[in-house]
Amino acid sequence: MRVLFIDIDTLRPDHLGCYGYGRNTSPNIDSIADEGVCFDNYYCSDAPCLPSRAALITGQCGIRTGVVGHGGTAADMRPWGPEREFRDVRSMGSLFTQMRRAGLYTISFSSFPERHTAWWFNAGLNECHNCGGVGHESAEAVTPSVLEWLKSNGKKKDWFLHVHYWDPHGPYRTPEEFGNPFENTPLPDNWIDKERFQEHLQHVGPHGANEIYMWNDKADPNYPRYPGKLENLKDVKYFIDQYDCGISYADQHVGKILFLLKEMQLYDEELAVIVTSDHGENLGELGIYGEHATADMATGRIPMIIKWPGGLKGIHDFELHSNIDLLPTLRELLDIENKPAMFKHMEIPEGHYDGSSYAKTIRTGEKAGKKGVIISQCAHVCQRSVRFDEYLYIRTYHGGYHLFEREMLFDVRKSTHELENIAEKYPELCEKAAKILLDWQDDMMKKSQYQIDPLWTVMKENGPYHIHGQLEAYIERLENTPRKSKIGKLRKQYRTEL
Structure with missing residues (x-):
């Protein structure tokens, strides 16, 4: 065939x-x-x-x-x-x-x-x-x-x-x-309305609306379809x-x-x-x-x-x-x-x-x-997620200099765009998802001849690859923007890396 x-x-x-x-x-x-x-x-x-x-x-x-x-x-x-x-x-x-x-x-x-x-x-x-x-x-x-x-x-x-x-x-x-x-x-x-976009303009972290090119808004003339900022x-x-x-x-x-x-x-x-x-x-x-x-x-x-x-x-x-x-x-x-x-x-x-x-x-x-299925991401952030029932549960180990909550839960029936984190409203659903994640991790470790979770290898090697060495320069950039007020929270969340 x-x-x-x-x-x-x-x-x-x-x-x-x-x-x-x-x-x-x-x-x-x-x-x-x-x-x-x-x-x-x-x-x-x-x-x-x-x-x-x-x-x-x-x-x-x-x-x-x-x-x-x-x-x-x-x-x-x-x-x-x-x-x-x-x-x-x-x-x-x-x-x-x-x-x-x-x-x-x-x-x-x-x-x-x-x-x-x-x-x-x-x-x-x-x-x-x-x-x-x-x-x-x-x-x-x-x-x-x-x-x-x-x-x-x-x-x-x-x-x-x-x-x-x-x-x-x-x-x-x-x-x-x-x-x-x-x-x-x-x-x-058209889920991004004027109010939602104003929230995006206040977002802290790489590849936000203000920094399409990860840490800055400098566009590459070789790629005119990919602007530096929105x-x-x-x-x-x-x-x-x-x-x-x-x-x-x-x-x-x-x-x-x-x-x-x-x-x-x-x-x-x-x-x-x-x-x-x-x-x-x-x-x-x-x-x-x-x-x-x-x-x-x-x-x-x-x-x-x-x-x-x-x-x-x-x-x-x-x-x-x-x-x-x-x-x-x-x-x-x-x-x-x-x-x-x-x-x-x-x-x-x-x-x-x-x-x-x-x-x-x-x-x-x-x-x-x-x-349920597990989604892992350790290149830009360190996260593991569980897609189960009608929900998506995200657990963040390293936020990649975004200000993510440790636990996020979204109802995909209402929106696939993750508009409302309902983790605090439904702790029982978070517990269900966390158990799925923990059981999966146990099963994988039993099958692995190394019995070492590479997510923690990434964490020990200074976190996700794409954010290495960028935090201080990014904070300096934020000093001159309307997002300056969020620097304190950024420093607190990632204080061990400064």
Whole structure:
């Protein structure tokens, strides 16, 4: 069989038409959804880019692989240890290696391994194509090579093709000639009103409205779609327009691949197509703009669309799932358990994967969700969250110089934008979520040969990577702003770092 895996970085599902978005950002992706299953409550176990793809590729949470951040010890995959055989079981159990075990020739077009020095990503790949700019390239640098490969090899019977687009990732880099097709289209979900934006202007912490470029408002002339600051609601709309442009531009390139597949008569019932992302994007949620900086719905929720031979078409599943579930799901769909291992002594041991299969949902619509999923973020902040029932619980260990409460609880039925922290109103719900989190941590520690939680490794190494050494200079910047009154609270919350 043939499998096309579309991996679009920083893609929020609620900005896709097939997930209900009111703008025409994704007609090509929507067409895939019409022929498959959309998973509406799908999350990355670890955010952002590096930890998320480590989890996707290994089928294991960051608390086990050790990859939970973007720098320091917790940005590297832990060695397997004294039990390591001639080949280590994590790479043998990885996504691409398992696809090879299924008899598929594996190809990836992505600069992700070079961007994050994450060469474990390539385990099991027959071909690795580095498309250019260490994650700063746009889709036009990727698509021609993909199309050329398909023209030369597409008619071969068994392949798994991974195509990675960065376009919605900041700084928003859609080519100037694309324009702004959304300039005259209102925001479908205009939740940021004048009063809310005034609150955002008072926000303290990196990537707020006053400091889109993390710690200052200096725009990069190389990225005119990504301003240094937002001063009014017109600026907010413009900013979200640019994010949507990135999605639309990537979608057009997805369309080019689909067009060629149809032209070659390869887009048929036997072709599987998967569309997903590594994480979402804060677009005002928790006062943050243009960054995937938290363990919340904005960053943690991702699309998962699967068109599968013999699978259901045009349905939505609302059960809770995580990106660590994809590998077990594909193993079941491809019947990998009953296929010989590439090396006899490297069978995957029971309990190796942290996720669980939802293959039956794709085949029959039967529910296969979880009672709760955990989202971890240790690159910009140190947070762990629990998505359970109709709630999102966030526990903050290090706020990344934002003034977050230790516990936050949001009712996602009322809003997915985290507008009201109801933790004090409902302590019993916080206790329920905290127990889910604690039980999960205990289970992961029992499975880990290291029994060291990498979140605390990050904490010991001066906190999240992206905030290292910035606090004093940021406080100095705040001295000359209307937010000066919040410096005392900032100093108190982070006094040990001054």
